[in-house]
Amino acid sequence: MTTTPAINDTLPKLYCPSLTTYQRRETVTVHIGDTPLGSDYPIRIQSMTTVDTMDTEGSVQEVLRMVDAGCEYVRITAPSVKEAQNLDNIRKKLRSMGIQVPLVADIHFTPNAAELAARIVEKIRINPGNYADKKRFENIEYTDDSYQAELDRIREKFTPLVKICKEYGTAMRIGTNHGSLSDRIMSRYGDTPLGMVESALEFLRICEDLHFHNIVLSMKSSNTQVMVEAYRLLVQRMAGEGMRPYPLHLGVTEAGEADDGRIKSAVGIGTLLEDGLGDTIRVSLTEPPENEIPVARTLVQRYTHRTPHAAIEPVDTLPIDPFQYTRRHTRETYNIGGTNVPRVIADYSKIEITDRADLKPIGHFYLPLPDKWRMNDLGSDFIYTGKRPCPFMLPNGLKEILDYPEWRTTEDKVNRFPLIESTGWSEDMELSPVLNFIAGDIHSFTETFLLSVKDIPTVILWLRSNNRHAMPEMRRLFFRLLNLGINLPVIVQRSYADNLGDEFPLYSATDVGGLLIDGLGDGVVLSPEYQTEDKSARLKAAENFNNVAFGILQAARTRMSKTEFISCPSCGRTLFDLQETTAMIRKHTEHLKGLKIGIMGCIVNGPGEMADADYGYVGMGKDKIALYRGQNVVKRSVPSARAVDELIQLIREDGRWTDPEENPEV
Numbered sequence: 001m002t003t004t005p006a007i008n009d010t011l012p013k014l015y016c017p018s019l020t021t022y023q024r025r026e027t028v029t030v031h032i033g034d035t036p037l038g039s040d041y042p043i044r045i046q047s048m049t050t051v052d053t054m055d056t057e058g059s060v061q062e063v064l065r066m067v068d069a070g071c072e073y074v075r076i077t078a079p080s081v082k083e084a085q086n087l088d089n090i091r092k093k094l095r096s097m098g099i100q101v102p103l104v105a106d107i108h109f110t111p112n113a114a115e116l117a118a119r120i121v122e123k124i125r126i127n128p129g130n131y132a133d134k135k136r137f138e139n140i141e142y143t144d145d146s147y148q149a150e151l152d153r154i155r156e157k158f159t160p161l162v163k164i165c166k167e168y169g170t171a172m173r174i175g176t177n178h179g180s181l182s183d184r185i186m187s188r189y190g191d192t193p194l195g196m197v198e199s200a201l202e203f204l205r206i207c208e209d210l211h212f213h214n215i216v217l218s219m220k221s222s223n224t225q226v227m228v229e230a231y232r233l234l235v236q237r238m239a240g241e242g243m244r245p246y247p248l249h250l251g252v253t254e255a256g257e258a259d260d261g262r263i264k265s266a267v268g269i270g271t272l273l274e275d276g277l278g279d280t281i282r283v284s285l286t287e288p289p290e291n292e293i294p295v296a297r298t299l300v301q302r303y304t305h306r307t308p309h310a311a312i313e314p315v316d317t318l319p320i321d322p323f324q325y326t327r328r329h330t331r332e333t334y335n336i337g338g339t340n341v342p343r344v345i346a347d348y349s350k351i352e353i354t355d356r357a358d359l360k361p362i363g364h365f366y367l368p369l370p371d372k373w374r375m376n377d378l379g380s381d382f383i384y385t386g387k388r389p390c391p392f393m394l395p396n397g398l399k400e401i402l403d404y405p406e407w408r409t410t411e412d413k414v415n416r417f418p419l420i421e422s423t424g425w426s427e428d429m430e431l432s433p434v435l436n437f438i439a440g441d442i443h444s445f446t447e448t449f450l451l452s453v454k455d456i457p458t459v460i461l462w463l464r465s466n467n468r469h470a471m472p473e474m475r476r477l478f479f480r481l482l483n484l485g486i487n488l489p490v491i492v493q494r495s496y497a498d499n500l501g502d503e504f505p506l507y508s509a510t511d512v513g514g515l516l517i518d519g520l521g522d523g524v525v526l527s528p529e530y531q532t533e534d535k536s537a538r539l540k541a542a543e544n545f546n547n548v549a550f551g552i553l554q555a556a557r558t559r560m561s562k563t564e565f566i567s568c569p570s571c572g573r574t575l576f577d578l579q580e581t582t583a584m585i586r587k588h589t590e591h592l593k594g595l596k597i598g599i600m601g602c603i604v605n606g607p608g609e610m611a612d613a614d615y616g617y618v619g620m621g622k623d624k625i626a627l628y629r630g631q632n633v634v635k636r637s638v639p640s641a642r643a644v645d646e647l648i649q650l651i652r653e654d655g656r657w658t659d660p661e662e663n664p665e666v
């Protein structure tokens, strides 16, 4: 028997050039057609076609739309030799039209298709979890010798492809997916970031031995925590083994659609980009591939003007484990910190509340007839009203935060708490016996200040940043707290113009998600900077900000407040209309708070890729669906007309079904 290697042995925990100064990680250049990849070049944007690869005209038209939108590499699935062969027709047609975009063949299970495609297209993507292995879901005990024998077998199967890539100048992505690790890796390392990294390194070592270096790597997962940890660990391990710094392709798999898909992608991809990791990105949405491009571009463009930024005190040692999620230990204060889920605070400081209906955008509904308040799953926990106290009694679950001068003059000090500027703090000021928020930034929260408030049991820090490199500056403050052994809970506040459009969910998900992913932050305030005087427009923005705050917490896996849909982006293997089906399943199940439902286009990769879903809806043939409970198939060949009902029935049988609320407003 062998032992499983530990993550943190002798290697340092640092995984990027700097945790405090924005800087791209230096990489080698990978040559992919006429579009080189690596740190000497801009971060590239890519996507994948969804039409059948055998449909040459349809594929060409889709590629044209993608290129028009700004896609720099186009990936096309090649499930078998015939599709690999047809890449030649697609490529020739594109080239005859003057379209030079590099094509990437996506390979699972089929070395013969890979070896053919590597002679045709500019890049091959292989999945190390299934290139030389078939998944049997077996847990096998390996000795060092039997494990080595497996590695020898992989080398034998993989070497011909590497030689072809060398000969034809074809690039390769070794793309690990969390959900499709081989039985060998699962048996030895488990379903872990370390297993994902080792899965790629087994193949990378072979490439290095064969002096093949035109390589990109990826570590995708639909779990953003796992995804971020795996990329970081990959960088650390490659450096530790003295390998070349190969570029990274970033992506969150099966992110879903609409705002949820965008937020989830930003939490995973954005967190890594902040630390200078990532040379090409793909945002996987269950939408037409051209929709992915502007999202990717928005994420990437943010870093073109990141420097210069205000200096942040450097970090010598890392007080967190960047390879394993642990929530920062904080003292529970009222309902914040400790084991409480991170709280959402709605910022109404610039909205004049006059009517109970004004709270509807933040999930609190007043029903006049029974004279009762109801709250939906996205009901904020606190409302910050600044200088304008709410003129009526708030619902039970909602507490109010006022600026300190206003709080002092208020009578109700049971349901209202003060926000005190750290610059105005004094030891003998009147405090709430329950909760006192102290607002400041890394400059005002000095070591001396923090030590002076750390033992006041009602204090919560309210952290802001004006730095262009905001997330790392805020993270630096958390490191200060950790180094000082201070366990005060911290609320993270960020402000964004209310007219940012699509940039807002992506930026806020990066800024706040980047902290939550490392277990930092006990609450979030997203504050709109209004560009409008119109109250109804302000309320609409407040609703958007509230929804995005909950979305970020969910995407970072720190607070589940709605059903999570893990849907694949679809590709040439897809066996039904994924967008329509996802919308239909969402309609019936979106009230099932906390449940994870996978919706996958094919049975070849779907079950693996939906990873930790509670239930799965997977295409298994024309008009045939397989339903999964976790990783186990429980119903096969269900006609698609009945499949949603059967899925609901399955959830009912497990006692996890609740009927949707009858009141349509709630």
Ligand code: SF4
Residues within 6 Å of the ligand: 568, 569, 570, 571, 572, 573, 574, 575, 600, 601, 602, 603, 604, 605, 606, 609
């Ligand atoms: S799960 Fe979806 S995206 Fe992945 S191979 Fe199957 S159909 Fe394509």
